[in-house]
Amino acid sequence: MAVEPLSQKDIEERLEELPGWSTDGLRLRRTYTFDGHFAAAAMVVHVAGIQEELGHHAELTLGYHTLAVSVNTHSVGGKVTGLDIELARRVEEIAPGHGAR
Numbered sequence: 001m002a003v004e005p006l007s008q009k010d011i012e013e014r015l016e017e018l019p020g021w022s023t024d025g026l027r028l029r030r031t032y033t034f035d036g037h038f039a040a041a042a043m044v045v046h047v048a049g050i051q052e053e054l055g056h057h058a059e060l061t062l063g064y065h066t067l068a069v070s071v072n073t074h075s076v077g078g079k080v081t082g083l084d085i086e087l088a089r090r091v092e093e094i095a096p097g098h099g100a101r
């Protein structure tokens, strides 16, 4: 099935189930905060595994105690699709186990 960009309304409805995530209509973003740098770095590795499993990849920016996740779908010209929502859901699932907030 073809991957289609979601409308702003669709994105906002889906983000109701993903607290902390936001959109400008062109990407989904969330920044997580951790108690230490190593915890943030460990989550990068875990997210990388999920991304390889899904075949879909976010931009991950590792800070001192933070990890910023920013994702859209390149193959539709940099818009938000269901693939981005799915990646955000999967990242949210593992975040508590890393002490992310």
Ligand SMILES: C[C@H](O)[C@H](O)[C@H]1CNC2=NC(N)=NC(=O)C2=N1
Pocket: 055, 056, 057, 058, 071, 072, 073, 074, 075, 076
């Ligand atoms: C062939 C491979 O699945 C594609 O190049 C994937 C890889 N990861 C991707 N990640 C993102 N964010 N958007 C894409 O369009 C995309 N395409």
